[in-house]
Amino acid sequence: MAFSSSSRPIKGKLRYGGTNHEHKIWLFMRLSGLVMFVTVVFHLLYMHMFVRVENITFDNIAERWSGPAGVFWRLFDASLLFIGMAHGMNGARFSINDYVHNKILNLMLTGLVYGVGALLILAGSLAIILGAGGLGRLLGIG
């Protein structure tokens, strides 16, 4: 397809139509946004109105994560962790791609976002799997 028939040379992109996964990511951002609207509002209401902020302690979390209901809470917190981090990291990627046009700097910043994100996801996952205080016991500082 001949895209350009200009009388003057034009700077910038003229060819569009490269393959990418942006449409899947767009759909993910909408669906994860909808899911988080429910889960984050529930989380906020539960922690602030029901548990109340002054009662949120290590023991409170340990109790919530124990017993049969603990399975639900761990799964719920895992969904907040994974969906929230994926949504947030992707949002940061959007901003970097919008504003940082230097390819090397773009790659470095995107790498930083993914690196820090992966560390946070790892720490959060270990905490959820090992239970309250588990990460400290694992590291011998609990």
Next chain:
Amino acid sequence: MRIQMRIRRFNPETDSKPWWGEYWVDVEGSDRVLDALHQVKWYQDGTLTLRRSCAHGICGSDAMVINGRNALACKVLMQDVGDVCQVEPLRTMPLIKDLVVDMEPFFAKYRAVLPYLINDQLPASGERYQSQEARERYDDTTKCILCAACTTSCPSFWANEDYIGPAAIVQAHRFIFDDRDTAADLRLRVLNDVDGVWRCRTVFNCVQACPREIDVTRAIGEVKLALINGLDD
């Protein structure tokens, strides 16, 4: 009434950077910003350079930033601009002189979406008929006059000039949803680019800027949905 015009001036042959020219004009409230600009050009400073053609909101050549908002100078009344009327060229586009910007990059993006009817099948006889309902499907986007007010009001475009921009998407929408056209897949492939519709962050500046009152963000949303779900027909 007497109103101060603050006009962004730039002569590439004498100025190193743009500056504000200040002029006083006597206008009626029912005069348009274009009439005030004419007063400056015709009676005070003939070097003021601007584009305008029909002067009636149809040709789209006098889009500019008026008091911070993109609009057509021939459609904004002086009674609505306040005591000071500040006029600047469209943002982001390469500046040529005063209020005139280089529209070539804009039209290159327009051409990229194949903005013409593509159908190799000849109609059985005479013209290609279309039902009123089928025509209604893309009615809104037929109103575009390619003034670039939407594209140059878009923060995604300010940040990244490779973004194809709302105007090109509106023009693609006009043909993608036309049931006489057969090249929707070609246009959708163009718009599926990383710098295609996915750069749109639904800021809605384009809707505010459009002098033809096109629901630009809705049109972009419909193209996104067509890329996700496919076309209904």
